[in-house]
Amino acid sequence: MxxxxxxxxxxxxxxxxxxxxxxxxxxxxxxxxxxxxxxxxxxxxxxxxxxxxxELSEPPMRTVTFGTPEKEVKIGGDLVLFRHEKKFYNPTPLGIILDSSDEKLEEKINYIKELRIERVGEEFKIDFLAIKDSGELSQFITAVNIISHNGFPLILISDSRENISSAVRKLKGHRPIVYYRGEIDDIIDFLKESDLPFIISDTQSQSLWKKAEEIYNSGFKNVILHLESSSLNELLKFNTIQRRLAILKGKRFASFPTLILVEEEDIFRQLALCSLGICKYTDVLISSCLDKALWNALVTLRFNIYTDPQKPVTVEPKVYSIGTPSENSPVLVTTNFSLTYYTVAPEIENSKIPSYLLVVDTEGMSVLTAWAADKFNEKVISSWMERENLKGLVNHRRLIIPGYVAVLSGKLEEVTGWEIIVGPKEASGIPKFLKQIWRN
Amino acid sequence: MRDTMNDEILKLGVQNWPGKVYELEIGADSQQGGTRDKVIRVGGQNCMPFLHFEGEMPNAPRLAIEILDIKPQEYPQELVKAFGVALNNPVDWAKKCVQDYGFDFLCLRFIGAHPDWGDKSSQECARIVEKVLKSVKAPLIIVGCGDPEKDQDLLFEVSSAAQGENCLIGMALENNYKSVVASCISNGHSLIAETPIDINLCKQLNILISDMGFPVEKIVIHHATASLGYGLEYTYSIMERTRLAALQGDKLLSQPMISFVGWEVWKTKEAKASEEEMPEWGELSKRGVFWEVVTSIAYLQAGVDILVLNHPSSIIRLQDIIKDLMSREEIIS
Known part of the structure; x- marks a missing residue:
């Protein structure tokens, strides 16, 4: 602070x-x-x-880093309790836990590498892997080698001090997180010496805070707290109090980021715990689930919650292809307020008629607001039509405008020479409208 | 296992709020002059969602299942699987929800009355309401067709048909609230006031509605719902801000909030695109329900009081999730 x-x-x-x-x-x-x-x-x-x-000059929540020589992952570092107050920093890294005795380990790693989710032009992948030691040193080392060769940052989970230190030696140049599953005192010298981030855990929030305070007072800074609970209510309570103590009360032991480890069999329990964690203050998330549909939903939720609310809420002005349009496809025009775009685009999609959507720059204003502010007029639209070369894109000369700006049609027709078709006022009317007017 | 240091920690983390969300009843049973078999209560909390250690949350958020007056063309495959032929008739659809699935809260949406969707007459819609009220005894939310002009007449007819049943009627918008409010006053219903993700417009509409003599505690706020991946963060933050304002004592933002999650989710590509088209998204049979559940979990954290959903599995799963979130294990005695 x-x-x-x-x-x-x-x-x-x-x-x-x-x-x-x-x-x-x-x-x-x-x-x-x-x-x-x-x-x-x-x-x-x-x-x-x-x-x-x-202490007082430190930020309210610590940023802990781990990763490979090529890829650094940041955890924590938040400054606020609610995203509208500023924004949430360092999107919760999402990882999958694997067992070193798993016979299908390599197969699973290859599968995880291929889990890619694209959202608004950005590609997301699983951020890291956590490897659980089965107790057999050679197996553990082999697993660690395979994972690090595949470029994943690592969390090492083991109840053997020797196995952890051997794995760390193998991972020269890497910065894994150590999760020792025994008494932390047994490994404290190693942690001090190696200066690696590590996880402390407890099944009770009160005991966990007590441990956190002791660890903080012994001078450790790169620590992550894991409340071992599968209750949504416990998790919410712990994370909320932890975040409030750090941000509102400046409590240093509460400045450590928090982790959840979700190993539930039931996929809906997985979804619930992980979604709650992403919304409410979990700084790093490990799940045992490999399901694509689950990860698609979680990655999307993280993308939404961690969007910077201060950024103007716009999409890039340009021509968007919806479906695979051809030179005979309809062309619609709208503004670059992102909610406008996100309302209009799925409805065009719903019509099942491949189309072009011309999004013009209205500085993030919605249709009516932009029209009233004179930022969505015949000049603006025609200049974007030229800029995006609509004439080269389609054979016809017909443009569909939002129903709310029907008044523009005369002038727009004059300026562009295109036939202007007035579309529905509400986006929900688009599917029916397109089907009716675009029969050919 | 408690000691002084830890009690102090917990007390430091607790926030006390001066304000409280209005408690609202939906549905009138025989004691209240209606024919519903129960009364649903929402709101009444004086803490952020599920933080039982610092306040009271007397009513769990409620889940309603949405029924449409017509089966839309190209209705998502997963919803067709869940309801089958019952989709062809709103009365059968409602019966299936109550009798087969055991749901106790319904939302009837009249898309078929929209000028672009068949322009069904308001009288015909009123007859559907009467039939549904006769066939099932669950409390009702009734939503118009979304065309602000048509809804004035439509909502008048349907709210008259449900007179005395204390339904929740929507949407009252800035440009049609007068007639909607009048219909709700004369027929004894609560109403949903909808504004497009703007806290000032929301407050202003609540003022306009209460200026007509409508009780502020019978309003439910709808900030416009976004689906996961399609602007969820806007709805999430505006709901969070509204709830914080309520807890800080702003009476004009202290109403329960509603989200029409199903209606938005089943429009998305995630809920509908085939596995051939989108192999990286996983099984189609899971996607729509996952999308409803995750969107709902986020809004539950932002303070939503009523979630309207389309798939039975989403409701069944969310019931379990809400039960866990409502478990009151006190940490400060």
Missing amino acids: ALSALEIYKFLPKTNCKKCGQPTCLAFAMKLAAKQIELSQCPFLTEDAKQKLN
Whole structure:
């Protein structure tokens, strides 16, 4: 959190000794608040004051990173409780858990590699894999090798300290997350030495917070909390309190990101836990499910929830092909407000008549608003028709405009020379309308 | 296993809210002069969704199944499978929902009255309402055809046909609310006020409606529903903001909220495109239901009180999910 000069001043010796090069302690505090001087310039700070100032200047939620030499994945780092307040950072990485004794391990990895979901021109894939050690070291190492060769960032899950340290040695240059399934004290030296991010867990939220506080006080920063529960209610409660403590109360032990591990047999329990986690503060998600339909839904939900609400809500102005249109297909025109686009495009799709949709730049305004603001008029439309070379795209000269701007048809016909057809006012009328007028 | 440090932690994480969502009843039973076999209650909470540790959530969010007055052409295959021939008649469709699936809350939507969809007369729609009311005893939501002009007359006729049954009638829009409000006042119904994802317009419409003498606590807010993948984030955030405003004490935004998830989801490509066309999307038989369930889970977190869905499996699955979310295991005694 950014600190004000007065907040910093409270922790200073207030002796105005000038050893830091500043005339007074308050001047030093102002420089520090503006990040123009280092805290270490003050020789008389107590250890306690140093620690407090360091803590206070940290962001409310830590960002933990892991990954391969080629691919870094970020977890956490959020600043708000609700996405409309600013935005949610670092979209929850989605991963799949595999067992090192699984005979079909390679087959599954190849399948997961092919899980690709495209949304509005962006491609999403599974972000990482978690490998659960069956206890057999050679199997575990083989699995880790296959996964890392396939380029996936890794979470190592094992109850053997030796197996974890062997796997980490094999993964030179990688930064896996360590999930040790025994008493954390048994492996704490290794974690300190390797400086890898690690997961601590408990079945009770209260005990988990207690552990988190101890771990934080021992100086660990790259920690992820896992509440081992399959209750939606428990998960929501834990995640909400954790996020509030971090953001509203500045509690440092609550600054650690949270993880869910979903191994439910029932696919709807999978959907429920994962969807809740994506909406409500889960920072990293592991599921045992391989179902394509499930991942398509979850990736889409994450895409929606993590969209930046401050960005103008527009789609790129251009000609969109819906279905596989030809030179005889209808051409419709609308504005680049993204909700307008997302309402119109599926209805054209529903008509089953392949079409071109010309989206003109109205600075993100909807049809009526843009018309009223004179941003959706005959000049704008005709210039986009030329820019996108509609004449070259289709053989006919007929353009369908939204019913709400029927008044434009006369002028638009004059300016473009095209026949203007007035479409329905509501997008829901498009399928029937298109079927009626585009019989050929 | 509780100690002082942890009690303090939990107390720090609790937020207290001055406001409360209005509680609304839908359906009139014999005691209330109607013929419904139960009364459905929604709203009444004074906390963000399912945070039982800091407030009361006396009523679980409710799920209604949507029935259309006509079977649309090219109706999604999965919905045809679920209802079969019952789709050809709204009364059979309603009966199947209640008798076969055991659902207790119905939404009747009159798309067939739309000028573009057959322009069925308002009187004919009123007769369907009468028949449905006779055949099934579940409380009803009644939604017009979506054409603001036609709906004025249509909603008058259907709300007269359901007089005294305390239905939830929609949509009252900025440009037709006067006649819708008048119909609801004279026939004793609650109404759905719809505005296009804008919190100020929403509040303004609620003011206009209450200025006509309609009780604000009998309004249900509809912010326009978006499906997962098609603008869900706008609806999600506007609902979250509305609920936060209610809890902060804004009485003109303290109404329960409704989402027509099924209606939007089954228009999407995800719910309909074949596996040959979209192999990377997985099995078609799962997609539509998954889409309804995930969209609904998101809106439940944003504060929705009534979800209207189209597939029976979605309702059955969401009932379990809501049950888990409603379990009240107190963490602060």
